[in-house]
Amino acid sequence: MLFSPEIKESPTLLLGEKARQKEAEGEKIISLAVGEPDFATPEYIIDATKKALDEGYTKYSTPQGLYELRTLIAKENKHYTADEVIIFPGAKAAIHAALASILEPGDEVIIIAPYYVSYPAMIKLAEPKAKIIKLALNKDFTFPIEKLKEKITKKTKLLIVNYPNNPTGQILSFQETMKIVNLVFRNKIYLLSDEIYDKLNFSGKAFHSFAEFPLIKDQLVVINGFSKTYSMTGFRLGYALANQELIQKMNLVNQNIHTNTATFIQKGAVAALTNKPMFLIPYNNELKERALYLHEEINKLPLFSGVLPEGAFYYFMNISKTKLTSVEFANKLLEERNMLVVPGIAFGEKFDKYVRLSLCVSMDTLKEAVEILKEFK
Ligand SMILES: Cc1ncc(COP(=O)(O)O)c(C=O)c1O
Incomplete structure (x- = not known):
C-alpha cells in the first residue's frame, strides 16, 4: 500500500514518551494531554x-x-x-x-x-x-x-x-x-x-x-x-x-x-x-467550571489567549506571542516545568500557534498549570 505522509505518528507520541521517561525517573508530570474523561466507568x-x-x-x-x-x-x-x-x-x-x-x-x-x-x-x-x-x-x-x-x-x-x-x-x-x-x-x-x-x-x-x-x-x-x-x-x-x-x-x-x-x-x-446517565449533569457542571476558570486566567496573561469552549473537554490556547512553534513550546514546558500539552500542529499546519489543554483534570491540577503558564518566559 502507498504509505502517504499523512499516515504518520503524532508529535504527541514523542512528547508522551519523554513524559513517561521523566515519570519513570520519579518526576511528577502535570499532564494536560489527556483525551478521556476523569471519572470512573459507571x-x-x-x-x-x-x-x-x-x-x-x-x-x-x-x-x-x-x-x-x-x-x-x-x-x-x-x-x-x-x-x-x-x-x-x-x-x-x-x-x-x-x-x-x-x-x-x-x-x-x-x-x-x-x-x-x-x-x-x-x-x-x-x-x-x-x-x-x-x-x-x-x-x-x-x-x-x-x-x-x-x-x-x-x-x-x-x-x-x-x-x-x-x-x-x-x-x-x-x-x-x-x-x-x-x-x-x-x-x-x-x-x-x-x-x-x-x-x-x-x-x-x-x-x-x-x-x-x-x-x-x-x-x-x-x-x-x-x-x-x-x-x-x-x-x-x-x-x-x-x-x-x-x-x-x-x-x-x-x-x-x-x-x-x-x-x-x-x-x-x-x-x-x-440507565439514565445521571452522572453527566454534575460532570458537565464541572467541565464548565474548569473551562471558565482556565479561560479567565489565560486571557489575563500577556502571552496567551483563547476562545471559551462550549462542549467536549479541551481548551485550544493561542501561544503566538511566545514566538515559538507549538512543538517548541510543548517541549519547553515539558523540559522546564514537567507540564504536558498537545502541540497545535497535530490539528493542522495552520494551527502551529496553538496548543490543546485538557479539561479532564482536577481543579487543583488546572491551578498548578495556570501558575506554570504565569511564570512562562
Ligand atoms: C473527534 C473524535 N472522534 C473520534 C474519536 C475516537 O473515539 P473512539 O475512542 O470511540 O475510537 C476521538 C477520540 O479522541 C475524537 O476526539
Whole structure:
C-alpha cells in the first residue's frame, strides 16, 4: 500500500514518551494531554459487562451488532431504525469503514481545521488516492461557510465535520447547522458528522445532530460512541447511523476486518443506554467550571489567549506571542516545568500557534498549570 505522509505518528507520541521517561525517573508530570474523561466507568456498565461474560456472551455475534443495542441507539435517533445502525470497536473503526465505503480514487474530501488528528491518516488508509482539502475555521473559531462554498468542486465527494469540536470545544448554532445541511443537499455530497462529544455540552446552547435532518439522510453518516460520554475508552465501542446501502458496505468492511465488536462489551453498552446517565449533569457542571476558570486566567496573561469552549473537554490556547512553534513550546514546558500539552500542529499546519489543554483534570491540577503558564518566559 502507498504509505502517504499523512499516515504518520503524532508529535504527541514523542512528547508522551519523554513524559513517561521523566515519570519513570520519579518526576511528577502535570499532564494536560489527556483525551478521556476523569471519572470512573459507571459501576452498572461494568457489572453488566461482567454478567455478560458469566452468561456466555463470549462467542461471535452478528457483525452489524446486537439487535438489542442497535434498537436502543435507534430509539435515540427518531429518523433511524435498528437496520440503519452499525456497531464497531470504537468510533475510529466506524469512521474508517465509512470512508472506505464512500471514497473512490480521485475523490476530494474536505476536512475543517483544526481537525481530529486521525482524520487525514484514516482518509489515506481508506482510499490512498483521495485528495484531502483542508479548510481552516474563521479566526474566532466560527464555521467558514462562505469559504466552504468556494472549496466545493465537481470532485468533492465528502465533507467531514466534528461538533462539539475537538480541539476548539465549539458547538454549531442551529442556523449554522442548517446552512451546512443545505450546502450538502444542493451539492449532492456526503457528510460525515463525528458527534462523539454530543453529550458533553456545558454551554446552554442546544446541540443539533445532523441525524435530525431527513433531507440529507441519503448523504449522511453520523458517528458516535461510548468512549467519551460513558468513560468507556478502553472498551472500544462506537457506532454509525447511515442509509441501508452504506450500512451494507460498512458491514462488509466490518465483517472482513473485525468480524464483530466484542459481544460482552456490547452488553455493557446496552446497560449504558438503559440507565439514565445521571452522572453527566454534575460532570458537565464541572467541565464548565474548569473551562471558565482556565479561560479567565489565560486571557489575563500577556502571552496567551483563547476562545471559551462550549462542549467536549479541551481548551485550544493561542501561544503566538511566545514566538515559538507549538512543538517548541510543548517541549519547553515539558523540559522546564514537567507540564504536558498537545502541540497545535497535530490539528493542522495552520494551527502551529496553538496548543490543546485538557479539561479532564482536577481543579487543583488546572491551578498548578495556570501558575506554570504565569511564570512562562
Ligand atoms: C473527534 C473524535 N472522534 C473520534 C474519536 C475516537 O473515539 P473512539 O475512542 O470511540 O475510537 C476521538 C477520540 O479522541 C475524537 O476526539
